[in-house]
Amino acid sequence: MKKITFAAFVAFWASVMTVAAMSWLSPEPAMRDDSALPEYTLKEVAEHDSLDSCWKVIEGKVYDFTEYIPDHPTPPRIMEAWCGREATEAMRTKGIGRDHSPAAWAMMEPYLIGRLIEKD
Amino acid sequence: MSASMARKLVWAIALLPLAFFLSGLTRADFADGQALLNMLGRLTGVLGLAFLLLSAALSARVPGFDQPFGGLTKLWHSHHLLGAASLLLLLAHPVLLMLAAAGHGHDVAMATLFPPLSDIATWSGWLALVLMMIFLAPSFAFFGPPNYERWKRIHALAGPAAILALVHTYLFSRTMPMNLDVWIWSLLALLAVGAMAWRFVFSRRIGRLNHKLVAVDRVANNVVELTLAPGRRHLKYHAGNFIYMTPFDRKLEAGHGEEHPYTLSSSPTEENLRVAIKDLGDASRAIQTIEPGCRVAIEGPYGRFFPTSNKVDTPELWVAGGIGITPFLARMRHLAALGESGDIQLVFCVQDEARLLFADELAELAGRIPDFVLTFHYFYQEGPISVEFLKENCSDIEQREVYICGPMPLNRTVQSHLRSIGLPYSRIHTEEFELL
Structure with a gap:
């Protein structure tokens, strides 16, 4: 028992330090150029406000989450309420004052379809 | 209740949160490697906390409570096993979650492990885990065999560690369907808090029986047998039981006001209690030169070495x-x-x-x-x-x-x-x- 717990203790710090070192050594990801993305207005986004087609605006970008909703940990109605709207607040607070995890933020990438422009 | 039944009951309670966790899983939790690792990361967290809280509940040392387990030392085996399993699971917990995030890049993995300081939920979990490593390091002799009194003081960090782990879990609360997790964790937390309350508040007042040291027999150059005369309340015990004894004698070089376990050497038919003590550590060495007259508090009885101590049924x-x-x-x-x-x-x-x-x-x-x-x-x-x-x-x-x-x-x-x-x-x- 003593040996196993000690081995796990060492393995834990080894893996944490490996990740820290890798993160420190790898180059900063280059800022992506979003200017080529299609442009949408809030009015256009608002047309996609149901589970059949669910677009959301998060931090100035437009996402189509239609395919993702069944995989989200909450019941679909939680995400549905934000379809067709500016939903940064939902992402940042989950409605309980807690931000989504870094992994959750990274998971949005494949659903990005455009950027918001201020018009009308 | 047999010892194996009692042990199974403890593990059943320990696995209760797991059952609710599993019932809340969906297809998406098994969708790909990332989802699976994330699910396992949460699972180890749930199970680790359940084991930690139950391990705390078992450390209460309420006299009589150890009987179904076959004595206090056997009960401590369960405590020890639950604690070790909890540490292993909770060490795996952040690593699994970090690996689940690593698919999105080193930076995401790093941010999962070390988010901004404002992320109280994650940092309370970190603090709980680091405290756990500290309070369990001497138990598992990470850095050499521990000194009993120091081990005991460090082990008390288990209290803050459990509280921080609960804060961490309440803030995340994405582990079980509905509000069940709040109920389950509250129940387990109550067990653990109840145990601690007995140990550090009530046992000191009700559990301890006052005795007076009336005789010291030198059995060998490193063994003494103490005779303790009871005060108002007498200890009911069986031959072969042990007690926790706290001597109050400021002349002692070590162990004044500290409790240590010793086996009773007297027959329960005797008016006084007798304890034989060998010099095995600082406190038991100091007690070799104790003089009659001082107050001694005892707590017990514990242990169930002999199932029937009054007669001999089988050879x-x-x-x-x-x-x-x-x-x-x-x-x-x-x-x-x-x-x-x-x-x-x-x-x-x-x-x-x-x-x-x-x-x-x-x-x-x-x-x-x-x-x-x-x-x-x-x-x-x-x-x-x-x-x-x-x-x-x-x-x-x-x-x-x-x-x-x-x-x-x-x-x-x-x-x-x-x-x-x-x-x-x-x-x-x-x-x-x-x-x-």
Whole structure:
């Protein structure tokens, strides 16, 4: 028992330090150029406000989450309420004052379809 | 309730949160490697916290509560196992979650492990885990064998660690369907808090019985037997039980006001309590020179070495090593006082004749208890006790219930001899007096 717990203790710090070192050594990801993305207005986004087609605006970008909703940990109605709207607040607070995890933020990438422009 | 039933019940309660966690899983949790690792990361967290809280609940040391487990030392095996499993699971917990995030890049993995300081939920979990490493390091002798009093003080960090782990879990609360997790965690937390409250508040007031040290017998140059006269309340106990004893004597070099476990050597028929103490650490060394007159608080009784201590139903073989003679001495005194006979074979193992403890009294008691046979084994002359020695001196071992109390090496040797003869575990009873 003593040996196993000690081995796990060492393995834990080894893996944490490996990740820290890798993160420190790898180059900063280059800022992506979003200017080529299609442009949408809030009015256009608002047309996609149901589970059949669910677009959301998060931090100035437009996402189509239609395919993702069944995989989200909450019941679909939680995400549905934000379809067709500016939903940064939902992402940042989950409605309980807690931000989504870094992994959750990274998971949005494949659903990005455009950027918001201020018009009308 | 049998010991195995009691242990199973504990593990069933420990696995309760897991059942609810599993019932809340969906297809998406198994969708790909990332989802699976994330799910396992949450699962280890749930299970680890449940084990931690239950382990805390088992440490209460309420007299009588240890009986279904077969005594306090057996109960502590469960406590120890739950604690170790909890540490392993909770070490895996952040690593799994970090790996689940690593698919999105090093930076995401890093941000999962080390988010901004404003992320109280994650940092309370981190702090709980680091505290856990600190309070368990001496228990698992990460940095050498611990000193008892220091171990005890460090182990108290388990309290803050459990509270921080609960804060961490409440803030995330994405582990179970509906609000079930709040109920489950509150229930387990209540068990743990109840146990701590007993241990540090109530046991000090109700649990402790005041005694006065009235006599000190020097049994050997490193062993004393103390006689304690009860105050208003008397301790009800069985021969072979042990107690936690706290001496209050400022003249002691160590151990004033500190509690330590010692085996009772007296028969429950006696008016006073007797405890035999060998110099094995700072406090037990200091107590060798204690003088009568001081106040001593005791808590107990604990342990269930002998299922029936008043009579001898089936033939028994006892193997004692050094100061491990104490529970046997207590039972011999008890059987002699009751005028009971007993088909008992006692093998008392010591290094040489000069280290024999209570030799005259043991011989005298053996003479008074019909059918009692006393044998000595001297390590310096005969080497480690052999299976042949046991068979020669006790031809019908197979028919006997065996009780072993002594240092771990002797305990292990005798147990392996008995197993090689074909004695089932259920017939071998041991009492340990070493830390973990």
